[in-house]
Amino acid sequence: MTDLDTPAAAPPRAGALRHAAPALLGYAGVRALGLITLALWSAANGKSAHTLLTARWDSLWYTRVAAFGYGWEVRLPNGDVHSNLAFFPLLPWLERLVAALSPLSYADAGLLVGTLASPAAAWGIFAVADHVYGRRAGVCAALVWAVLPVGIVQSMAYSESLFTALAAWSLYAVLAGRWLTAGLLASLAGLTRPVGAAVVAALWVAAITSFVRERSTPPARGAFGWRRALGMLLAPLGAAGYVLWVGHRTGRGPLGYLDVQGQWGNGFDGGYAFARFVGDKFTSFPSALAGVGLTVGVALVIWLYVSCVRQGQPLPLLVYSGIVTALALCASGYFGSKPRLLLPAFPLLLPLALALARLRTSRSAAILGAVAAASAVYGAFWLNGSGPP
Template identity: 45%
Template sequence: MTHASTIPAPATVAPGAGGHGRPAPAARRLPTTAATALGLFAAARLTGVLALAVTAWAQGKHPLALLGRSWDSMWYLGIAAHGYGRTLHFRPTVVHSDLAFFPLYPALIRVVTTLTPLSGGAAGLLVSWTAAAIAAYGIYLIGARLHGRAVATALVLLWGLLPHSVVLSMAYTEPVLTALAAWSLYAVLTGRWIWAGALAALAGLARPNGFAVAAAVMAAAAYEVGKARGRGVSHRLWTGAALAPLGWGGYVLWVGHREGDPLGGYFTVQRLWGSRFDFGHGSLRFIQHVIMHGSRFVFPMTMVLVAAGILLFALLVADRAPLPLVVYSGVLLLIALGGSGFFECKPRFLLPAFPMLLPLAGALVRTARARPWHATLVVGALAGLSFAYGAYLVVIAHTPL
């Protein structure tokens, strides 16, 4: 795989950020190749939705209802329709408040339902599907800039064939976060700092782990400042770095103010949901339970997928990927591993970590050039797993996604 340090001069990407020169030749020929990548992504996701629909009909369920109104989707639809204020009390230590859910996605749903005759669930799906397409294009641009068009196409296809990629077709926030993250990271790699910071701020309003985008932008900015030793640093860089954490920090402080504890209120809300950062202690206890006592299929599968994520991140680091991609993926992985509660959701939390697929995409391209049938079998196996497991998660498994 081509390393960032060996990219030809017009497309050179510094370890901490991107070059400021002209786009690489591959980037100037994007329309046709990007259309191919997006077409493959759309085909993968439409096939996955078809597999889910067939499974749902066989179970006497409605596929669009499952896609648009499952688990967290209902919380987001409630916020979009009525604003914040819903709280469910189960026990003194278990209280589910809608303040745990960040505001950007329900705000987008509200805009769509206001401007169109669509219902909340249909509007949520429209937002998610549009965001997934925008994310796929941003992912393609990053892959093409770093490693060429073939790897970029493989990267987009692999992202669409992840075992949890069914979430990209649901009324969930991961497509929105990934779209904002991909374009923010691409802006960093191309030296567009204000865009990078603004998109990172929006990503921070999309999900709790959206802070990973701000961390990547600030780390890249710090690298550039250090490299320049503080001299001749553009005001755009400083502005972008200052903008990046505003979305996440602003919402956390707003919830804290509303709860009467500006700095700790949001984290109290999350703790009452059973979600807190405990450096992985809760996850290790749950893994021990699964190993010692057995459990449903979803939980061992989650362990395998999280382990695969750790391996892919190690490969990304070994491949000397640009710093913002490493920081972004690393923070997402740290949050997923270090957070307690809802263990089965961890693969979904890693779904936006598309840079970790870069080493796998490079290996797939090399395999395709040397042994096309081998690559075809690998893609076919991944597709089968993705479609079957996605249908199982949404239709059959009674487990939060």
């Protein structure tokens, strides 16, 4: 691996694109399969696939922010207030920009942003895995991310693809010792989703570790120390800026954003509410099957993280995926959304990518193809039903 204290030499852009081409072409194929399946399923149900991708759940909140700004809220019968201040601003800003520069609506602008961000995320995932484990593992990592059961979200007007792209490329920049790039991308990730704090933490841990290591090396090795320090300063500006602005707007200071999330039923309780939710599934036979599935899913996520540690993944990746996983599993609300909230935790997939990379190409392609088909069917079923938000 490249030393974190010195920037790594990068291939020319055209060469980098050719290098990543198998991953990007495979990713495009998986996403095309998912969209075609969704279109056919939706048509059979008399629904519009376009509407399902652009005007469901969170995407409606983002387009309202883009159209009218912040301040819109919904008051529920129990007195709770759902404010659009819960949604970070980068995606609606981009929707507003694209709509201003084109004839697209805000919803279609969001879909375009997601359409462009998802292959950028796949490329970033490839770049990280390629940097750490080699090209073959990189291709498999991008494809495993594509075939996740909730992969259809990558093609929606949601912020997951945008955030994952920024996070993956920021982590790649950290691994390559490009601190200014890493800090800027981390700041943008912090403007996209609350979990942007995980990118900031990964960068800070890597920077502090490199500083400690640098103390035992000749002074020349610290030539890029100012870039590292500036990257550390840049990284938290996005998230901190928005949280402080919300606090000022609500009059609650730094706690304002937590209050907004609390009204939505979101909070961090160490997983107590989620454990109760899973436990309640075992009170009757039909729902017990769902309880078993949830238990197996959580165990799989924990096993994957332990595998990442045992494989000796770089510390920034472990910090990032650990925080994303902890925030997803230990949040107190929206239990059905947890698979989607785990979508940015792509380092968890590297053990699976390595296992696939060790197989013959025909066998790994067959496995990925079968999972891609199942994921496409699940995504179409999910979006055409009530589904989790």
